[in-house]
Amino acid sequence: MGYVAAKGGEEAIQQAEKLFHALNGKVTREFVESIRENMPYLVDRVMAEGSVYAPELAALALAQSGGDLYEAVLLLRAYRTTQPRIAYAEPVSQEQLLTVRRISAAFKDIPGGQILGPTLDYSHHILNVGLLDETNVSGEEEMDIAEEPAPRTYPPVTDWQRDQGLMAELPAQDPVEAADIPDVTRDAVAFPGPRAHRLQALARADTGGVLALGYASMRGYGLIHPTVNELRLAYAEVEVKHPVTGAVFSAGRARVSQAEVVTQFGASSGHQFELGFAATMGWNEVKTIAGSMLDMEMNSANAHPAHTEDFVLYHTEPVESSGFCIHFKLPHYVTFASHLDSLRKVIETFYGGPKKQAAPQPEEVKS
Amino acid sequence: MSATQFSQSDYLTILTHAPADPVKLLADELIPALGEIAVLVNRTGLVMLPYTDTAQGTIFHLGEVLVSEAHVRIGGEVEGYALCMGRDLEQSLAIALLDAAITAGIKTDRIMAFVAEQAQLQTEADRELLQKVESTRVEMETF
Numbered sequence A: 001m002g003y004v005a006a007k008g009g010e011e012a013i014q015q016a017e018k019l020f021h022a023l024n025g026k027v028t029r030e031f032v033e034s035i036r037e038n039m040p041y042l043v044d045r046v047m048a049e050g051s052v053y054a055p056e057l058a059a060l061a062l063a064q065s066g067g068d069l070y071e072a073v074l075l076l077r078a079y080r081t082t083q084p085r086i087a088y089a090e091p092v093s094q095e096q097l098l099t100v101r102r103i104s105a106a107f108k109d110i111p112g113g114q115i116l117g118p119t120l121d122y123s124h125h126i127l128n129v130g131l132l133d134e135t136n137v138s139g140e141e142e143m144d145i146a147e148e149p150a151p152r153t154y155p156p157v158t159d160w161q162r163d164q165g166l167m168a169e170l171p172a173q174d175p176v177e178a179a180d181i182p183d184v185t186r187d188a189v190a191f192p193g194p195r196a197h198r199l200q201a202l203a204r205a206d207t208g209g210v211l212a213l214g215y216a217s218m219r220g221y222g223l224i225h226p227t228v229n230e231l232r233l234a235y236a237e238v239e240v241k242h243p244v245t246g247a248v249f250s251a252g253r254a255r256v257s258q259a260e261v262v263t264q265f266g267a268s269s270g271h272q273f274e275l276g277f278a279a280t281m282g283w284n285e286v287k288t289i290a291g292s293m294l295d296m297e298m299n300s301a302n303a304h305p306a307h308t309e310d311f312v313l314y315h316t317e318p319v320e321s322s323g324f325c326i327h328f329k330l331p332h333y334v335t336f337a338s339h340l341d342s343l344r345k346v347i348e349t350f351y352g353g354p355k356k357q358a359a360p361q362p363e364e365v366k367s
Numbered sequence B: 001m002s003a004t005q006f007s008q009s010d011y012l013t014i015l016t017h018a019p020a021d022p023v024k025l026l027a028d029e030l031i032p033a034l035g036e037i038a039v040l041v042n043r044t045g046l047v048m049l050p051y052t053d054t055a056q057g058t059i060f061h062l063g064e065v066l067v068s069e070a071h072v073r074i075g076g077e078v079e080g081y082a083l084c085m086g087r088d089l090e091q092s093l094a095i096a097l098l099d100a101a102i103t104a105g106i107k108t109d110r111i112m113a114f115v116a117e118q119a120q121l122q123t124e125a126d127r128e129l130l131q132k133v134e135s136t137r138v139e140m141e142t143f
Helices: A010-024 A029-038 A040-050 A055-064 A069-080 A157-163 A195-203 A207-221 A285-299 A309-315 A318-327 A333-351 A362-366 B008-017 B020-033 B089-104 B108-134
Strands: A085-088 A098-103 A227-241 A248-264 A273-281 B037-052 B059-074 B078-085
Touching (some): A029 A040, A040 A207, A040 A273, A055 A069, A069 A318, A098 B108, A157 A248, A195 A285, A195 A309, A207 A285, A227 A285, A248 A285, A248 B008, A273 A285, A273 B059, A285 A309, B008 B089, B020 B089, B059 B089
Parallel strands (some): A085 B037, A248 B078
Antiparallel strands (some): A098 A227, B037 B059
8 A cells, every 4th residue: 555645625624614613503702702701610611721811712712612622722722822921920829819719628617717609519409490491590599698798818727727736837938030930831841840830730730630630549549538628719819010110010800719638647747737739720629629639649759650740740731632632533544554554464474364254143242 | 089099009900900991981081181192012911820839838820811911101201001901902001091191190180080989899899799708608517
């Protein structure tokens, strides 16, 4: 067999794209706006994995891709490459977050209290089929609003734990310029890498991938039985410096989430609790809880092979993993033709030519 | 509220958090009073958002935020700047013009009155949000 090139098909490709759009309905400005307003958690996920906080564009990516998450993430990542990095914001810390949900599974009486915030965790997980009746609308129920507002910010639970000697003090950190923080989008990635690489990679990792590996740990393949120390959904101010006067101001608010898991190790940790941490743009509790578990697993010297740093970070990268997966459906005619030639030569050389094998009978299959 | 109640940090924060349309209308209203306007920069771009890890105190990059940026000069000497989330170039340009106007002392009372009005609206919106949040406070009990 000679060289087989994949050529042509331009018209078929154009028609295929038209058919895709024809079967997925029209994308209008109103539709995009509706996605942005009514599916914020989906938009959050695309922004986090796309690594760009841009709700309008994430909604557009979802609309344009017919809801194909990996394609939407790819669109956003591709858009990101067209934009210059103008500045670095001031580092965000949890003490500054405008927090709307904050719970702990470790302690019931945490300083500042437990705030359920916006959640369906404790609701009946039942489809509201009545909404399919055009006269019914959700989201119009009146809330009982408290007389006094909740605090804007809360102290970290870890402050109390560190005060009690239950957890090691935070190591002293040298001041660092934001531009000098290790950045997986610009640096060569090597293992073991700086912690900043790990946390950034987790922040932009595929939610499903992080969950799958984290769940494997939870089910027993890992070393840890964790407890959620603190979980927060919040708004972070994006604070930048005025280039002329140096005044710091906020350019707006971004939704963020973060989780800590805590577990007790033995004497190696000085009989103290150890903490795993993950955060991401947008509100995504599953990813941050699973990510914080993986953070702790990756700290372990005896981690399961699927919970080592290089394994976790390489296999939860959404664009690389989905791209590698779907590339297999693209023409591999030359590669496959080579395999075919080899197979035919083996058959000819050692078996005297091809022989058609009889299909196995049902009884044989059963045995 | 008097003009002196808002620092540059405060009024820029309030203006970037305000709805874009009324900010643009105010800037349009003030343009005739600003003299010659030079737009030095008006573009979209990204701001990297660093975040602090609570386990080991590591500062890392959470991700980038899409922003629009504007840098202007009015009257040949006074500069104004704005950067706001999103890709609305007119919004950042309008805020940069207001920043320059305040620095130059042009129509300051008018702008600060607008800022005060927006600050009030934002305070009320935050208070309402936090009142709703407070209604979800839970007292856990163990048995």
